[in-house]
Amino acid sequence: MATVAAIAVGALCCVALGLWPKAGAAVLLCATVIAQTLQTMTGSSLVGYVDELAVLVAAVVFPVRRLLIHGTLRFMAAYWCFAGYAALGIMSALMNSVPLSVWAVSGFLFLKGPLLMLGVLQIDWQRADLPRIARFGTVGVLIILVSALLNAVAPEAWNSIVGRQEVSYRLGIPSLTGIFDHPVGLASVMGMAFLAILSYRRIVERSVVSFVLLLTTGVVGILTFRRKSIASVAIVAVGSRLVLPGRRTRFVVLLAVLLPVALLIAWQPLVDVVTSTYNEYFSSVDTTARTTMTIDSARLAAAAFPLGVGLGRFGSAVASSNYSPVYEDLGYTRIYGMGPGERGGFLADTFWPSILAETGFFGLVLYFAGLIMAVYPGWKLMRRSSQPYMQWIGTVAVAWMGQMLIESAVAPVFTGPPMFGLVFGAAGIAAALYAVDTTPVRRKEKPWASTLGPPDEGWLLTESASRHSRGFRSAEEDR
Numbered sequence: 001m002a003t004v005a006a007i008a009v010g011a012l013c014c015v016a017l018g019l020w021p022k023a024g025a026a027v028l029l030c031a032t033v034i035a036q037t038l039q040t041m042t043g044s045s046l047v048g049y050v051d052e053l054a055v056l057v058a059a060v061v062f063p064v065r066r067l068l069i070h071g072t073l074r075f076m077a078a079y080w081c082f083a084g085y086a087a088l089g090i091m092s093a094l095m096n097s098v099p100l101s102v103w104a105v106s107g108f109l110f111l112k113g114p115l116l117m118l119g120v121l122q123i124d125w126q127r128a129d130l131p132r133i134a135r136f137g138t139v140g141v142l143i144i145l146v147s148a149l150l151n152a153v154a155p156e157a158w159n160s161i162v163g164r165q166e167v168s169y170r171l172g173i174p175s176l177t178g179i180f181d182h183p184v185g186l187a188s189v190m191g192m193a194f195l196a197i198l199s200y201r202r203i204v205e206r207s208v209v210s211f212v213l214l215l216t217t218g219v220v221g222i223l224t225f226r227r228k229s230i231a232s233v234a235i236v237a238v239g240s241r242l243v244l245p246g247r248r249t250r251f252v253v254l255l256a257v258l259l260p261v262a263l264l265i266a267w268q269p270l271v272d273v274v275t276s277t278y279n280e281y282f283s284s285v286d287t288t289a290r291t292t293m294t295i296d297s298a299r300l301a302a303a304a305f306p307l308g309v310g311l312g313r314f315g316s317a318v319a320s321s322n323y324s325p326v327y328e329d330l331g332y333t334r335i336y337g338m339g340p341g342e343r344g345g346f347l348a349d350t351f352w353p354s355i356l357a358e359t360g361f362f363g364l365v366l367y368f369a370g371l372i373m374a375v376y377p378g379w380k381l382m383r384r385s386s387q388p389y390m391q392w393i394g395t396v397a398v399a400w401m402g403q404m405l406i407e408s409a410v411a412p413v414f415t416g417p418p419m420f421g422l423v424f425g426a427a428g429i430a431a432a433l434y435a436v437d438t439t440p441v442r443r444k445e446k447p448w449a450s451t452l453g454p455p456d457e458g459w460l461l462t463e464s465a466s467r468h469s470r471g472f473r474s475a476e477e478d479r
Contacts, residue, residue, distance in 0.1 A: 017057065018065045021123045025062070025425070026136060028054040032116070032421025033140075033189070040164045040181040051417045055112040058119030066122040074121045076377070076431055081370030082114045085355075088363040089311040096310035102322055106312035109415050110355070110367075113424040117374060120428030127433065130389040134200065141193045141213060148178040148186065148220045170225040178220070180418060187229035188407060188419045190221035194233055195399040199240065203395065204388045232406035240399045245383060289337050289346035290410055296330055297353035301360050308360035315354025317415070320347040326357075351412040371414070374427045375401040377434035390433060397423075397430040 017024035031054040039048030063073055086107060093103035108115075151158040155174035159167045164181040167174050175183040178190075194217040201210050222230060293315055300309050312318040313326050323340040327347070332338040337346035356364045378401075381394025400423040404413045413419045 014057065014061050017061045021062060021065060022125070022129060025058065025120055025123060028058050028116075029421050029425045030140070033418040034179065035417045036185065037162060037179055037181050037418075041162060051421065052108070052112060054421070055116045055119075059115040060119075062119040062122040074432065074435060076121065076374065078370045078373035078376075079114065079118070081366045081373060082111060085359060085363050085366040085370065086111060088307060088359045088366070092304070092307035092359055092363075093310040093312070095307055096304075096313065098310040098312055102313075102318055103311035106316050106318040106358070109317060110311075113414050113420045114370065114374070116421060117424040117428040117431075120425050121432050123432060125429050125432040126436075127387060127390055130393055130433075133393075133429070134204075134389075137193075137196065138213070141197075141217065144178050144186070144189065144193075145216055145220060148176050148223075151176050151178055152223070168225075173223065173225075175225045176220060176223045183224040183226055184229070184411065185418045187221055187224035187226035188403075188413065189422070190217045190224070191229050191233035191403055192400050192419070192422060193217045194221060195236060195240070195403065196396045198237055199392055199395040199399060202241065202244065203392045228407050228410055229403075232403045235406060236399050236402040239402065240395060243382075244395065289335070290350050292335070292338075293347075293350050293353045297357035300326070300357040301364075304360065306360050306362055308356070308358045308363060311358050314357035315348070315350050316358070317348045317412070319354070320344050348412060350410070351408045351414060354412075371401065371405065374424070375430070378427060378430035381430055381434050381437065385437060390437060393426070393430050393433060397426040400426055 017028075032051040035048060035051035035054075038050060039045065066073055089107050089110075090103065092098075093107075151162075152174070155167050155176075159177070162179065162181055163177055168183070169175070176186055177183050178186040180186045180189070194214065197210055197214045197217065201214065221233065297315060300314060309326055312322065313324045319327070323344070327333070327338070327340075332347075333340065336343075338344055352364065355367050359367075375397050378394040378397030381390050382398055383394075385391045385394065404419060404423050407413045407419075414423075
């Protein structure tokens with residue numbers, strides 16, 4: 001009876017997702033964000049599979065729905081790259097006699113982001129959905145900020161409910177975790193929120209609310225004390241402004257003036273951070289897990305050229321849980337944090353070494369190319385769309401991917417919650433909107449002029465004149 005009831009509930013949920021796909025996509029993306037937290041709070045490993053279940057549902061229900069309604073599926077060139085990566089991974093696994101239960105699970109983990117994006121891509125997104133997406137995201141950010149405030153007020157009590165390790169203190173201040181079970185999750189999500197709000201203020205409109213949210217997300221992100229997240233957000237924030245269309249003279253001048261001043265004021269703390277980071281990753285290569293695995297991945301890929309050592313054999317969560325024989329051959333059992341079972345806490349702290357070792361140099365190139373091509377539609381919207389909201393979602397997709405690419409140097413952000421669902425979801429929405437975008441191409445000299453034509457040019461049919469004028473004034477202020 002329990003099985004029958006579960007099947008019936010699952011079927012009803014799938015029907016509901018088919019009837020209300022956009023709300024369903026929001027629920028599924030939220031599930032990918034809080035999956036790890038739910039597992040930590042409940043202590044159940046089964047609950048930790050919520051994000052994988054959300055991916056499977058999205059990858060099945062939304063394509064089936066589109067086939068039933070439109071008779072065809074949307075497709076992106078990025079999936080040729082991901083398919084090539086999967087083919088190389090399967091061939092390498094078969095060549096190295098990797099059990100099916102190992103390579104199939106490992107391959108799914110590395111492709112669950114693209115699969116989620118494929119499902120989101122099939123939904124009939126419209127420009128009118130973007131303000132609602134912005135409001136929904138604002139509510140989510142507010143919830144996370146409230147949780148961070150509670151965390152700051154009572155760090156030990158909060159950590160006893162949500163955290164999976166002891167509270168870490170930096171300069172006597174607790175590293176905040178918010179609704180997540182580790183500071184890394186809060187740092188990455190706050191960084192993504194900061195970039196989205198910053199882009200909204202640059203492109204759509206400025207307000208007191210957006211300024212307060214920008215300030216608080218930035219402060220909370222800093223109070224997590226995660227170096228890679230803070231650095232990635234700073235780099236992407238500057239880079240995204242430089243590539244946005246429009247005049248950038250004032251921004252470049254301000255950057256040239258303020259950057260030396262900031263370096264002068266924060267020189268000593270910056271030197272301390274750089275020195276400690278260098279010593280951590282390069283002074284003791286043989287005892288630092290990330291550096292050791294990066295070097296060994298290149299050696300393994302060269303030795304097993306061109307296919308690698310097989311999916312699920314190096315650097316992935318599956319290789320850790322099913323302790324890989326490759327680790328034993330490399331002597332990882334004698335290195336702290338790289339042994340089997342509970343002694344292997346550092347084995348899944350990387351991303352690209354797994355891609356490189358398991359599928360070789362060609363697999364690495366294909367996977368990286370797939371990520372870049374996944375946000376190419378967003379790049380086109382960011383650079384060419386004449387509608388502020390369309391340009392905003394494109395900018396968000398590109399900025400989030402840039403942030404994750406930087407963080408992926410030292411963390412498995414494309415396979416683990418809470419980050420992967422948001423970045424691939426944004427890329428899917430941007431690609432779907434780009435597929436139906438009929439707005440005029442932005443002019444080179446006056447990038448906002450093409451939005452000022454008569455109603456039959458498309459803009460005023462879907463955007464109120466007051467909001468349009470606010471967006472134009474925002475652009476003029478930026479210029």
